[in-house]
Amino acid sequence: MPGQQLNQANPRPDPSLLPDSILEYGIKLHTEDYLAEDEIKALRSFRRAADYIAAAMIFLKSNALLEDKLTKDNIKPRLLGHWGTCPGLSLVYAHLNRIIAKTDLDALYVVGPGHGAPALLASLWIEDSLNAVTSNAQYARSKQGLSNLIAAFSSPGGPPSHINAQTPGAIHEGGELGYALSVSFGAVMDKPDLVVACVVGDGEAETGPTATAWHAFKYIDPAESGAVLPIVHVNGFKISERTIYGTMDDKEMIALFTGYGYQCCIVSDNEGDIDNNVAASMEWALAEIKKIQSAARSGKPIVKPRWPVLILRTVKGAGGPKSLHGQIIEGSFKAHQVPLPNCKTDEEELGALDAWLKSYKPDELFTGNGEPVQEILSIVPTDKEKRLGQKPESYKGYVPLDLPTWKDFAVESGSQQSSMKTVGSFLKSVAAQNKKTFRIFSPDELVSNKLDAVLEDDGRNFQWDAPSRARGGRVIEILSEHTCQGMLQGYTLTGGTGLFPSYEAFLGIVHTMMVQYSKFTKMALETTWRKDIASLNYLETSTWTRQEHNGFSHQNPSFIGAVLNLKATSARVYLPPDANCFLSTMAHCLKAKNYINLMVGSKSPSPVWLSPEEADHHCIAGASVWKFASVDEGVNPDVVLVGIGCEITFEVIAAAALLRQLAPELRVRVVNVTDLMVLGANGTHPHSLTDDAFNSLFTPDRPIVVNYHGYPVEVKGLLFGRPGVDRISIHGYSEEGSTTSPFDMMLCNGTSRYDIAIDALRGGAKHNAKVAVSAHDHESYFKHRAQKDKEYIFEHGEDPEDTFAIPTFA
Incomplete structure (x- = not known):
């Protein structure tokens, strides 16, 4: 049947046509009994607790620890969140905690899967990082704090379903896929002790930005910077379809990442031994990073070092409902978002949710006061600044630059x-x-x-x-x-x-x-x-x-x-x-x-119009009258010409020079705007001019001709709300031009000196009778000049001589 494939639980990828010898490039680790029994128990307890909290956040508004019978009234009116990726993210979080506590590693955790916030928030609550950044113990490690978190998730005023700036430890917005890897590489630059563990979801791995970002390690100098540990989370499905990576077998994965320049280690849940596998692979990866860095810092760098990458294969939505209504959930796309979307109205789904949540045995994970049991806390770093949610690099701010004068x-x-x-x-x-x-x-x-x-x-x-x-x-x-x-x-x-x-x-x-x-x-x-x-x-x-x-x-x-x-x-x-x-x-x-x-x-x-001192004053003001190009230093103008942009301003000044020569009766004021935001209506932007300041620059009532570098509609939008905007005409880029000459670009888009001069004459004629008498003659002349210049350009393949000579106002 069409679509039947989508309901199958994580089928093994078909064997590829690549030779078995390609497997020699992959890393094979001996992982049996890698961890001590107490470590495995602590890791599994941490994961159970995080997964329980994550699932509860998606569904429950009350009865957070299932101390009472689960009823429809306990279910949120709107179910939001993405369950499918959460178990894998909690798995990585637990193992990072173990390694940090064991080795004092400096690490950040960047999560690519966009809506994986439940796993992160649950883990942050367990390590007490949420409580560290909120007031009134809102999310304290207590029964009330846990209840608050579970009820608030994806509810008005609460944490959203994706990671954001309010998530402790986060340096990446999870709303748009494709950027986690490049963000991680930027984060480790100039921080030699920092490791960023970056989870790239197999859905995110399909994006173009992620595909290129795999090359970013080639810009990391191990002598001066830290390292990224990429973890490709392959659970096979995105919102309603198989992922590309989910259809690739180990040989294909190894071939791909070997080609990128990585050492590739496949990590999977062989015979239920995922914790040993993850622990061994992470420690191997960190040892490889250390080897590369030590060589570089000893003056004997490895040429083209192969940095490690982990391919983490997990079951989509592991630990969730296996099946319902005759359809597979765990290991299929149906686990991607909310596995039981109708549990508030459907008794069968409510019963499935009750069984799912109870399978984590929350009474074994939390004390009577709602705190995580000691076994869970044993792998949480005792040094708070080492915790993933409280690492100073994620929030401490910047170091101001030492700038030359x-x-x-x-x-x-x-x-x-x-x-x-x-x-x-x-x-x-x-x-x-x-x-x-x-x-x-x-x-x-x-x-x-x-x-x-x-x-x-x-x-x-x-x-x-x-x-x-x-x-x-x-x-x-x-x-x-x-x-x-x-x-x-x-x-x-x-x-x-x-x-x-x-x-x-x-x-x-x-x-x-x-x-x-x-x-x-x-x-x-x-x-x-x-x-x-x-x-x-x-x-x-x-x-x-x-x-x-x-x-x-x-x-x-x-x-x-x-x-x-x-x-x-x-x-x-x-x-x-x-x-x-x-x-x-x-x-x-x-x-x-x-x-x-x-x-x-x-x-x-291009011309340097202002001295350093004049430039300083002009930039501080954001806009000013350029007296050298204005008649009588801009006093009592008939029209105001405004230049916004380098070449565009040149055309304004060239227009002012032409008008000075051919229409001396026209009184012109020239204004340059360097800070575009000053144009915004009073109060719309911190830099916007008051109405009085605006009128002092542009006059209260004279026509204004604006020549703008961008699209005219942008200036129109900024000026909306200013009084008297009907007196303003705006020239700007109008999607015209091709392979031509610089000045023809101005002619094509109506931003040339001639276009500005014509508009100035039309505006000035409304207030100056002497201008009105000869305005038509002058306008016709400027149109003639524009046409002749265009003919010259097409005949000779270049602009007329002296087109961009600095205008004079003698």
Whole structure:
């Protein structure tokens, strides 16, 4: 029957066509009687307790310890949670506890399976980490504390079904799959004693970001950084289908991970001996990590070391209901979420739930006061800062950078300079002064983006490339935006400060990752125990205005809008108009805390409009009148011209110069906006101008012509709520352009000096009769000039001479 396969319990993968000799590359361990009997009993008791609590959290709103008969009234009105992954996550948690208690290991636990929170919360309650971060003993290790936790889970105001910033020890938001592995690798950078145990679910393993992140160990220098222990949790099913990894046999797994460059160890429940198998494999893996690190730190590094990976095969939803209504549950996709979804209304399902929960024998696991029995607590680390839920790296905040003085890198006003080359020199010094707290995570675009000065001293940190190996480079350059983003998140959340430079058009690849991260940091700020972290800093260059040579596919400023949609407490967007302003902005962003900072700028040489002192004042203000380009220093204007963005501002100033020459009767004020958030209606953003300040810059009643780097609708959205917005016209990117010239890109999108000048004439004519008399003649002339320039471009293949010469106002 169609779909019948889905109801089968974890069938063995078909034998592959690979030769048996491939198994020689896998690690074979002798695990029989590996653990002492008391250790096995403690581990099994911990797992039983965690699994019981996890299952109870999904179903029960009362009667947490089954002291009374289970009734429908004890069942929550809404059942949420994912049971299927929980037993495996509890298994790993218990064994990490045992090893930490035994060896004093410094470890964090990162969980990829998105809705595995019940297992983590249960284990955190057992080790008393939930109680450590909540007030009024809400989740204390007591009967009442346990009842509170079980009732609150996935209920309004309680912990959600996925891990989030309110989960002690968490550095990864579980809402979107694919990023646990890259986050883990970022977390261990510059922390030589830290091991991150990262569980990658076999559903998550199907994602593209996870597939690339397997290569991330090739950017880990064992002399300076810690290690990730990846644990691929293969339980065979996702929400309603087999997983790819679940259909792969051991030979195929070993072949895959051997090709990635790992040592692969298969861990399964052979004859009910899962605890011995897990314990032996974990200790083997940690010994291999230690061997690799010791070699590197003794000055004799292993070239291309093979780091360990564990393939943990478990039964989906192990320990849960075996079958119901004639269908298999345990070991099938039906165990993935809520195995008994109708237990509040169906007597058979209620009875199955009662039998399931009682099978854990909770009376043997908890004392009369509701505390875990001593046998369970015997494997919980006594040093609280060693516990997975209280490890300081997960919450202690960042180490502020030692920044050089940005004005020491300033360039002369009136010259033409690349903002990125100027900033690159500054970043080179930042990297040199912060060898353990600063890194750049970039796709393969650093040199193209003119930031290559940061490579001059130490270069890249690519351990599989001989020229880069073991040099302490601060640059991680991998052609995967997802991996860069994940590593940046892990690095930032564990105390570092990072920068993510990229081509403008391709930052959108990590749009949802950035949003997920912002949700994590929003929740983190609402806790009392998480400390401030560095901001997540994006540097967007190779912008559409100078991507005429790469064509339409490379022209996309949409990431600005993605950041604008965030909460105002998080979002910051800066468009510095020149190199000195960019230096000021970069220094500010690297010092700022808890934000998502987006900086947009040009790598091409462009005019330096402001001196360092002027740039400093301008960036502090966020927007100011540029008197040198304004008539009578901007007093009593007929029209206000606004530039937002580097090349876009150039066109505004070129328009002002043309108007000064051809329509001197028009009184023009030029304003530059470098902090986009100042435009927001009064009170909508911490940086938004008051209405009085807005009117002082833009006048209360004169027409405003805005030339904006991004999509016009973004500025419209910011200005919504400002009085008199009907006087504002907005030019911006309008999805036009291909392989052409830089100035034709402006003409195509209506952002050229001619477009701005025409709009200025139309607006000024409403308030100045002298302008109105000749407005039509001037407008016709500007349209003629635009057409002639376009014809020249198509005939000669380049812009007219002196198109981008610095305008003069003599």
